[in-house]
Amino acid sequence: MTSENVAHAGGTSAHAIAAAVRNGASLAVDVLDEHLARISQADERVHAFNLVTAEAAREEALAVDRRVVAGEDPGPLAGVPVALKDNLCTHGVETTCSSRVLEGWRPPYDATVVDRLRAAGAIVVGKTNLDEFAMGSSTENSAFGATRNPHALDRVPGGSSGGSAAAVAAGFAPLALGSDTGGSIRQPAALCGVVGAKPTYGAVSRYGLVAFASSLDQIGPFAANVADAALLLEAIAGHDARDATSIPEPFPSLASHLDRGVEGLRVGVISELTEADGIEVEVSERVREAATALEKAGAVVDEVSVPSTMYGLSAYYLIAPAEASSNLARYDGVRYGLRVDAATTGDMYDRTRTAGLGAEVKRRIMLGTYALSAGYYDAFYGKAQRVRTLILRDFEAAYERFDVLLSPTSPCVAFPLGAKAADPLTMYLNDVCTIPSNLAGHPAISVPFGTGAGGLPVGVQVLAPALGEATMFQAAAALESSAP
Amino acid sequence: MADITRDDVAHVARLARIELTEEELDTFTGQLAKVLQHARDVEALDVSDVPPTAHPYPLTNVLRPDEVQPSLDRDEVLAAAPAAEAGQFSVPPVLGEAP
Numbered sequence: 001m002t003s004e005n006v007a008h009a010g011g012t013s014a015h016a017i018a019a020a021v022r023n024g025a026s027l028a029v030d031v032l033d034e035h036l037a038r039i040s041q042a043d044e045r046v047h048a049f050n051l052v053t054a055e056a057a058r059e060e061a062l063a064v065d066r067r068v069v070a071g072e073d074p075g076p077l078a079g080v081p082v083a084l085k086d087n088l089c090t091h092g093v094e095t096t097c098s099s100r101v102l103e104g105w106r107p108p109y110d111a112t113v114v115d116r117l118r119a120a121g122a123i124v125v126g127k128t129n130l131d132e133f134a135m136g137s138s139t140e141n142s143a144f145g146a147t148r149n150p151h152a153l154d155r156v157p158g159g160s161s162g163g164s165a166a167a168v169a170a171g172f173a174p175l176a177l178g179s180d181t182g183g184s185i186r187q188p189a190a191l192c193g194v195v196g197a198k199p200t201y202g203a204v205s206r207y208g209l210v211a212f213a214s215s216l217d218q219i220g221p222f223a224a225n226v227a228d229a230a231l232l233l234e235a236i237a238g239h240d241a242r243d244a245t246s247i248p249e250p251f252p253s254l255a256s257h258l259d260r261g262v263e264g265l266r267v268g269v270i271s272e273l274t275e276a277d278g279i280e281v282e283v284s285e286r287v288r289e290a291a292t293a294l295e296k297a298g299a300v301v302d303e304v305s306v307p308s309t310m311y312g313l314s315a316y317y318l319i320a321p322a323e324a325s326s327n328l329a330r331y332d333g334v335r336y337g338l339r340v341d342a343a344t345t346g347d348m349y350d351r352t353r354t355a356g357l358g359a360e361v362k363r364r365i366m367l368g369t370y371a372l373s374a375g376y377y378d379a380f381y382g383k384a385q386r387v388r389t390l391i392l393r394d395f396e397a398a399y400e401r402f403d404v405l406l407s408p409t410s411p412c413v414a415f416p417l418g419a420k421a422a423d424p425l426t427m428y429l430n431d432v433c434t435i436p437s438n439l440a441g442h443p444a445i446s447v448p449f450g451t452g453a454g455g456l457p458v459g460v461q462v463l464a465p466a467l468g469e470a471t472m473f474q475a476a477a478a479l480e481s482s483a484p
Numbered sequence: 485m486a487d488i489t490r491d492d493v494a495h496v497a498r499l500a501r502i503e504l505t506e507e508e509l510d511t512f513t514g515q516l517a518k519v520l521q522h523a524r525d526v527e528a529l530d531v532s533d534v535p536p537t538a539h540p541y542p543l544t545n546v547l548r549p550d551e552v553q554p555s556l557d558r559d560e561v562l563a564a565a566p567a568a569e570a571g572q573f574s575v576p577p578v579l580g581e582a583p
Contacts, residue, residue, distance in 0.1 A: 108560040201540045215539050244546040245539070314526040317519055325500060332501070334573050339566030345575045346501075354503040362502050367516055369496040370488065383526050385536035392537060425518050441540020466541065 006042045007150040008171030009194055009224040014080045014231055017174060018121070021079030024068055028061035028079030032123055035081045039125070039172045047147050048157075048167040050086045051094055052126040057081070060123045067121075074121030077235055082117055083167040083176040086127035087134055088219070089208040090114055097210050098142035099132045101356030102337040111208020112243070113177060113219050113236045120235040125173050128163030132358045133328065134184055134212045136160050137430040140421055141360045148417070149192060151456055155414040158188030158430075161222070165192040168222045175232050176222040181213050182316050183409075183434025185220045186446040190409035190459025193448045195229045195476070196222045198434075200466050201441035202247035204233075205240030213323035214245075216316075216438040226447065226477045230254035233469070252467065257474040262297050265475060268304030268402035270463075273433045276310070279411045282452035287408050290449050290460040293482035294406075294475065304398050304405065308390040309436040315391070316435040317428055318371045318384040324361075325368030331356060363424060388439045395440050399465045404475045407433050409446035409459035433461060443469050447476045450484040487517050 012031075020026035036054055043049055064074045084090065087097045089107035091114075096102045110118075117124065131141040139147040139162025147162040149155040150170040157166040161178030165188035168176050178185040180198035189196025197220045204219045211217065221232035237251035269291050274284055295301040333339035333352030340351035357365070371380040398405060410430060420427045437444040443466070446459035460479060464472035493513045497504050504512065562568040567575070 106564055108556045108564065202543070241548060245541065245543060247541060247543075311526055311529070314523040318523055318526070329500075333566055334575055335561075336564050337566075341576070343576060345578045348576050349501045350503050353501050357502070362497075362500075362504075363512060363515060365500045365502065366493060366496045366512060367519060369500045370492065370516070370520075373496065373499070379527055380520075380523065382536060383529065383531060384523075385538060386531035386534040387526055387529065388537040388540075389534050390531065392540070423518075424515050425522060428519070428522075439540075 003152040003154050005151050006046060006153065007169050007193065008038070009169050011171045011174065013225060014077065014174040014223060014228040017080050018076060018078045021064065021068065022073060026079070028064040028123060029058060031079050032057055032061040032081055032125070035125060035173055042170055043172060045148065045153055046150055046166050046170050047145055048128055048163045048170060048172055049083070049126045050096060050098065050129050050144055050163070053093060053124060056093070057123050057125050064121055064123070076120050076231060077117065078121035080122050080175055081125045081173040082122045083125055083128050083164055083173040084114065085130055085161050085164050085178045087130060087179060087210040088114060088177060089210070090124070090127065093127070095127065095210070097133045098130045098144055099356065099358065099361070100143045100338060101331045101352070105337045109208065112205035112240045114208065116236045128167055128176060130163055131160035132361050133210070134160040134179055134181055135324070135360050135364055137183070137187055137427055138420065139163060139188070140417060141358055143358055146417055149414045151193060152414060155416055156191070158191035158410065158414065160184040162188045164222050165189050165194055165196065168192070168194045168224055174224060175228060177219055178222055179209055179217055179219050180438065181216045181320060182438050183431040185222065186434050186444060186459070186461060187410045187430060189222055189446040191414040191457065193457030194222055194224055195226050195445065195447055196220065197229050197233060197445040198437060198443060199233060199237060199469060200247070200443045202245050203237050203251055203443070203467070203469070205243040205246050207240055207242040211327040213320040214327060215323060216320060226473060226480045227258055229445070230258060230473050252470040254470055254473045257470040258477040260474050262294050262299040262475055262478045265299045265404065266402045267291065267294050267299045267301045267475065268398055268405045269301065270306050270309065270405050270407040271303050272306060272309050273407035276432065278429060279408055280413065280452055283408045283411060283413070283458055286450045286452065286458040287406060287460055290479055291406055294478060297478050297482060304402060306394045306398050308387065308394045311387045312391060312435040312439055313428065313432050315384040315387040315439060316431065317367070318380045319388070321364040321368030322371045322381050323368070325365045325372065328361065328365055360424070391436055391439050395442065395465065403471050405463040407461045407463065409433060409461040413452040413454065413456035413458060437463055442466055443472055445472055445476045447479045448483060449479060488513065488520055
C-alpha cells in the first residue's frame with residue numbers, strides 16, 4: 001500500500017446538512033446517497049467500516065424526509081449520517097467489537113446513544129472498525145483487518161476508534177461516535193486530522209457500550225470541526241437511569257460558548273506532557289504555537305507542572321487490564337457469540353476463549369488477572385488506585401490557577417502499519433498524554449493544529465475539570481480558528 | 485518484587501480460562517515482564533497515606549423504585565445464544581465423566 005492520501009473531511013458540515021434538511025432545501029436521502037457513494041469509492045482501501053447499513057439507513061433517511069414534508073422537525077441532527085464504533089450495541093444489527101468471539105452477534109437492544117441519535121434525526125450509516133474490544137492504539141488489533149489512515153494509506157489511523165476517526169477524515173460521514181478508555185477517541189482524532197472529544201465520566205450514558213474498563217470508558221464525538229463535535233455531544237449527553245454512573249445534573253450548553261473567544265481565559269501548558277521523552281519535536285512545537293495563538297487571542301498563558309501525570313501510564317496499564325479481566329469473563333460461549341464445543345462446560349469455556357480472543361486481549365486479561373491476584377493486589381492494583389487520587393489532586397491544584405490546560409494529544413504523528421505492533425509497551429506509550437484525563441474522569445478534546453513529520457496531522461489537546469465542557473469547547477473553537 | 489515467571493503466566497492463563505502453547509507462554513512472559521517493569525515506578529511510590537480512587541465521580545447508592553419494568557425479550561435473547569433449550573441457555577455437562 002502506498003502513502004496515497006484519500007482524506008476528504010472538508011465536505012458539508014453536520015450543522016449545514018441538518019439546517020438544509022430541516023428547512024427542506026436538501027433531502028436526507030440525497031445526503032445519504034452522496035456519503036454512501038464516497039464509501040463505495042474509497043472504503044475498500046481505508047477499511048473504516050466493519051459493516052455499512054445502507055438499506056436501513058435509506059429507510060431512516062426517507063422517514064426523516066417524510067417528517068419534514070409533514071411539517072414536523074426531525075431534530076438537531078436531521079438527516080446527518082453518523083458512523084458508530086462497532087462496540088456500540090445496535091438492535092438486530094451485528095455488533096462485533098472487531099472480535100471473533102462476538103462475530104455475528106445481533107444485540108437485542110440499542111445503546112442509549114443510538115436511541116438519542118435517532119431521536120435527534122441522525123442516520124446511522126454503519127459500524128466502524130476498532131482494536132479488538134477497544135484495546136489498542138492503532139486499529140491493527142482487529143480480527144477483521146487493519147484500518148488505514150486516509151491521510152496516508154500506509155499508516156495507522158490510531159486507535160482504538162480508528163475506524164470512526166478514518167470515516168470522518170475520509171468524508172464517509174460528517175460525524176462518528178467512538179469510546180475512549182485511555183485516549184481511544186482523542187489519539188485517532190489527532191492522527192487523522194479531525195476533532196475528537198472524551199466527555200466527563202458519566203456525562204454520556206454507557207448503556208449499550210460493550211464494557212472494557214468500566215471506571216474509565218466514556219462515549220464521545222468525532223467531527224470535522226469543533227462546532228459539529230459540540231452538536232453531536234449535546235445530542236447524546238445527559239442523565240440516563242439505565243447507567244448507574246450517569247451524572248444526574250443537566251449537561252451544560254456548548255453551542256452558546258463556541259464564539260465567546262478566550263479573552264482573559266487562563267490557559268496552562270502541562271510541562272511534563274509537552275516536554276516528555278518520546279514526544280516528537282514538531283508535536284511539542286505545535287503545542288507551543290497553539291499556546292501562543294491563544295495568548296494573541298487574549299488568553300493568559302503560563303506553564304504548569306502536573307507531576308503525577310508521569311505515573312498515569314503505569315497506573316492505567318494496571319487498572320484498565322484489571323477491570324477488563326473481569327468484564328471479559330463473560331465471553332465464555334454460553335450466552336452469545338462464539339462457542340467451540342467440548343465434552344464439558346469447563347473445556348468449552350477454555351476452547352471458546354482461546355479461539356475467540358486475539359493476542360492483545362489475552363495479554364491484557366492475563367495482566368489484569370495477575371494485578372488482581374493474591375499477593376500482588378496491594379502492590380499493583382491497590383497502588384494504582386492511590387496514584388489515581390494523586391493525579392486528581394494535582395489536576396485540582398492546576399485548576400485553581402487555570403481554566404483549561406494544553407498538551408499534545410499523541411506523542412507522534414501517524415506511524416507506518418506494523419511499526420509498533422511487535423512490542424506492546426511501545427504501543428502503550430502512545431497513550432501517555434491522554435490517559436491522565438481518563439484516570440481523573442475529566443473531559444478533554446483533540447483539535448487539529450498544523451502538521452508534523454511528513455506533513456501529517458498534529459492534534460493539540462485541551463483538558464478541563466469535570467463538567468468543564470463548555471469552557472473546553474470555547475477554547476477548542478478559538479484554537480481551531482487560529483490553526484495554521 | 486520479583487519478575488513475573490513463566491509459571492506465573494501459566495497460572496493466570498488457567499485462572500482466565502485461556503490455553504497457551506509453549507511458544508505463546510514464552511512470548512507473553514517476556515511481554516508481560518516488560519509492562520510490569522514499567523509499572524515499577526508506581527510500585528516504588530510510598531502512597532500509604534493516600535486514599536484509593538475506585539471511581540472518578542462521587543455517586544453513591546444509586547437506587548430506583550422497586551417496580552416491574554419491561555426487560556429484554558427472552559426469545560430474542562435466546563436466539564442469539566449458541567444453544568438454548570426450554571427457554572434457557574444450554575451448556576455441555578458441567579462435571580463430565582470421571583477421569
